[in-house]
Amino acid sequence: MPALDVCVVGEINCDLILYGLPKALEPERETIAEGFRLTLGSSSAIFAHNLCALGTRTGMISKIGNDPLGQVAVTRLREGGVDVSAVRKSAKDTSTGVTIILAQTAQRYILTYPGTMAEFRYEDIDREYAFSARHLHLSSFYLQPALRPQVGRLFREAKESGLTTSLDTNDDPEGRWANDLLEVLPLVDIFLPNEREALAIAQCSELADAVQRLAGLSPIVAVKLGARGAIAREGENKWHCPGIDVGVVDPVGAGDSFDAGFIHKFLAGAGAEECLRFANVAGAFSTTRHGGTEAFRDPVAMKEFFHGQLDADR
Numbered sequence: 001m002p003a004l005d006v007c008v009v010g011e012i013n014c015d016l017i018l019y020g021l022p023k024a025l026e027p028e029r030e031t032i033a034e035g036f037r038l039t040l041g042s043s044s045a046i047f048a049h050n051l052c053a054l055g056t057r058t059g060m061i062s063k064i065g066n067d068p069l070g071q072v073a074v075t076r077l078r079e080g081g082v083d084v085s086a087v088r089k090s091a092k093d094t095s096t097g098v099t100i101i102l103a104q105t106a107q108r109y110i111l112t113y114p115g116t117m118a119e120f121r122y123e124d125i126d127r128e129y130a131f132s133a134r135h136l137h138l139s140s141f142y143l144q145p146a147l148r149p150q151v152g153r154l155f156r157e158a159k160e161s162g163l164t165t166s167l168d169t170n171d172d173p174e175g176r177w178a179n180d181l182l183e184v185l186p187l188v189d190i191f192l193p194n195e196r197e198a199l200a201i202a203q204c205s206e207l208a209d210a211v212q213r214l215a216g217l218s219p220i221v222a223v224k225l226g227a228r229g230a231i232a233r234e235g236e237n238k239w240h241c242p243g244i245d246v247g248v249v250d251p252v253g254a255g256d257s258f259d260a261g262f263i264h265k266f267l268a269g270a271g272a273e274e275c276l277r278f279a280n281v282a283g284a285f286s287t288t289r290h291g292g293t294e295a296f297r298d299p300v301a302m303k304e305f306f307h308g309q310l311d312a313d314r
């Protein structure tokens with residue numbers, strides 16, 4: 001059993017990104033892109049990869065297909081230092097999920113085939129492995145329909161085993177934001193939505209009201225505000241970190257990198273305010289390169305950026 005700080009439960013897939021497409025996409029015509037990248041995608045995998053790059057010992061539990069894209073994603077995680085010994089292959093014919101991003105100049109189409117992430121279930125989780133870690137994190141609550149009804153059970157067992165927990169739901173593609181999540185949140189120590197998600201989950205039109213409601217369920221709530229930075233709340237304490245002006249190359253994975261920064265500091269014993277400041281730097285750093293993990297694959301740039309930002313803060 002590897003010594004783990006964090007066990008991440010969630011989906012693994014690749015992102016296929018086509019850059020510089022024309023504004024109008026015509027059916028039945030050959031449309032030429034200016035650039036293409038194949039990179040590690042999916043919220044859970046990007047979080048695991050970047051958390052490991054920050055120096056936290058991280059393992060992942062997931063399900064992939066028996067196909068080359070699954071291998072590419074797992075290899076990328078392994079190269080990043082993530083323990084992938086608990087990643088299982090589907091016994092069925094299901095492919096690994098994939099996200100195809102069609103990037104035009106000012107907007108993007110994001111097309112996802114869920115693949116194995118839709119069939120990943122509680123029974124696929126090696127609980128002995130999961131609960132050997134200090135902390136459990138789950139991403140993409142709404143993209144894992146087979147696991148979703150058992151997330152509460154998983155988090156309850158993690159708490160009973162002495163782990164701390166965190167959750168980033170990400171978007172609900174169906175836009176339903178059903179109440180089942182509200183039963184899980186009291187088992188979540190650190191809840192990490194973005195602004196849109198916080199409003200939808202709390203069913204509020206004002207962010208302050210949403211955070212008030214969510215803070216009554218989870219001890220720490222940190223809400224990501226894109227270029228405007230992020231806020232955090234713990235009980236009656238509130239903090240805000242303004243966005244860092246970095247000249248964004250690609251916002252993909254910024255939220256997952258923020259989460260990684262927050263949990264990295266939390267496990268080092270920092271208070272919520274310090275976690276927020278570090279997370280805000282991690283989110284901004286992610287946007288300086290293409291895809292969700294490219295920035296974190298450059299340890300020299302990472303060290304420089306974090307030192308520069310955190311020293312400037314003092």
Ligand SMILES: Nc1ncnc2c1ncn2[C@@H]1O[C@H](COP(=O)(O)OP(=O)(O)O)[C@@H](O)[C@H]1O
Binds near residue numbers: 243246253254279
């Ligand atoms: N344009 C940006 N400039 C600076 N920082 C950013 C920018 N976009 C995102 N970030 C950082 O990354 C964090 C997460 O980004 P956000 O887009 O809000 O999350 P998500 O990807 O979950 O929607 C933000 O809270 C902020 O710290």
Ligand SMILES: [Mg+2]
Binds near residue numbers: 170256
């Ligand atoms: Mg997000």
